[in-house]
Amino acid sequence: MDLAGLIVPLLIIGYLLGGIPFGIVVCKTMGFPDPRTVGSKNVGFTNVLRVAGKQAGLLTLIGDMGKGWVMAYGATQWYQTEWTILLMALAPFVGHLYSPFLKFKGGKGVATALGAVLGVAPMIGLLLLLAWIGAVALWRYSSGGALTAFGLFPIIAVIVHPTGPFLLFSLTITGLIIVRHKDNIVRLLRGTEPKIGERR
Numbered sequence: 398m399d400l401a402g403l404i405v406p407l408l409i410i411g412y413l414l415g416g417i418p419f420g421i422v423v424c425k426t427m428g429f430p431d432p433r434t435v436g437s438k439n440v441g442f443t444n445v446l447r448v449a450g451k452q453a454g455l456l457t458l459i460g461d462m463g464k465g466w467v468m469a470y471g472a473t474q475w476y477q478t479e480w481t482i483l484l485m486a487l488a489p490f491v492g493h494l495y496s497p498f499l500k501f502k503g504g505k506g507v508a509t510a511l512g513a514v515l516g517v518a519p520m521i522g523l524l525l526l527l528a529w530i531g532a533v534a535l536w537r538y539s540s541g542g543a544l545t546a547f548g549l550f551p552i553i554a555v556i557v558h559p560t561g562p563f564l565l566f567s568l569t570i571t572g573l574i575i576v577r578h579k580d581n582i583v584r585l586l587r588g589t590e591p592k593i594g595e596r597r
Contacts, residue, residue, distance in 0.1 A: 400475050400476070403475075404481060404484075407472075407475075407485060407488075408484065408485065408488045409488075410468075410488075411468040411485055411488030411489045411492065412488045412489065412491060412492040412497075413492060413497065414464045414467070414468060414488075414489050414492060415464055415465070415468070415488060415489030415490060415491060415492025415493045415496075415509060416492040416493065416495075416496035416497045416498050416499070416503070417460070417464060417492075417496075417498065418440045418496055418498060418499055418503070418504070419440075419456070419457050419460030419461050419464075420432045420439075420440035420441055420442070420444070420445045420457045420461075420504070421433070421440055422460070423445065423449070423453050423456045423457050423460065424445060424448075424449050424453060427449065427452075427453055429448065429449040429450075429453060430448065430449075432444050432445050432448060432449070435448045436448040437591075439504055439505065440499070440503065440504045441457065441461065441504040441505055441507065441508065442454055442457045442458040442461060442507075442508055442539075443539040443540075443593065445457040446593070447591075447593075457508075458508050461493065461504070461508035461509050461512070462508045462509065462511055462512035462515075463512060464489045464492075464493070464509060464512065465486070465489045465490060465493075465508070465509040465510060465511065465512025465513035465514075465515075465516065466512035466513065466515050466516040467489075467512075467516070468485055468486065468488060468489045468513070468516070469482075469485065469486035469489075469512065469513040469514070469515070469516025469517045470515075470516035470517075471485070471516075472485030472486055472516070472517070473516065473517055479560060479562045479563065480562050482517055483517065483562055483563065483565075483566040486513040486514075486516060486517045486566070487513070487566065487569065487570075489509055489512075489513060490506055490509050490510050490513050490570060490573075493506050493509040494506050494573060494577065504577075505543070505574065505577040505578060506570075506573060506574055506577060507529075507543040507546075507547070507574060510547065510570050510574065511525060511526055511529070511546075513570075514550075514570075517566075518557075518558055518563070520557065521550075521553055521554065521557055521558060524549075524553055524557075525546045525547065525549070525550060525553070526546070528542075528545055528546040528549055529542040529543060529545070529546035530542070532545040532546065533593065536592075537592035537593050538585065538590055538592055538593070539593055540578055540581035540582075540584075540585065540590060541585060541590070543574060543578065544574070544575065544578055544581075544582070547570060547571045547574045547575075548571065548575075550567045550570065550571050551564065551567045551568050551571055553567075554566075554567040
């Protein structure tokens with residue numbers, strides 16, 4: 398199947414899907430404060446986990462990963478061209494970072510990026526997920542786990558999937574995640590970054 402005439406509409410749908418702030422939806426549905434007003438004021442899994450508990454955090458993680466995976470996996474079924482598939486996979490990630498529902502603000506994109514990579518390259522996505530889990534288990538810093546996993550992404554891409562489009566895909570995601578974590582990087586260097594389970 399190659400839905401050539403639907404590329405632009407599907408990119409818009411992917412962007413809008415990515416913009417759904419599951420952290421806010423979950424917290425409001427479960428009666429918790431808007432995560433933008435408490436903790437780190439981020440809408441992602443880590444802050445929701447910190448301020449609303451494990452169940453809300455898990456639901457946010459599933460939602461954020463799911464929107465990345467659905468669009469990316471769908472693209473592998475609809476298209477054959479790698480550039481098109483990877484653009485489709487990027488759409489929800491960009492939507493999460495710059496949500497049209499949050500005045501073009503958003504989260505840090507880690508879970509959505511993991512979902513997108515799992516959708517287009519399951520083995521690489523699994524390696525990134527294991528790297529994130531391993532780093533978090535070792536240091537208990539969610540941001541450190543994300544930076545470790547996505548810092549490895551371009552290296553893994555070169556080894557496992559050495560094509561130009563996929564390398565650019567990996568560099569784009571890694572670069573945006575590093576930019577979104579600039580404040581975390583400063584706190585990690587200063588030793589003031591809160592660990593998972595700690596209150597801010």
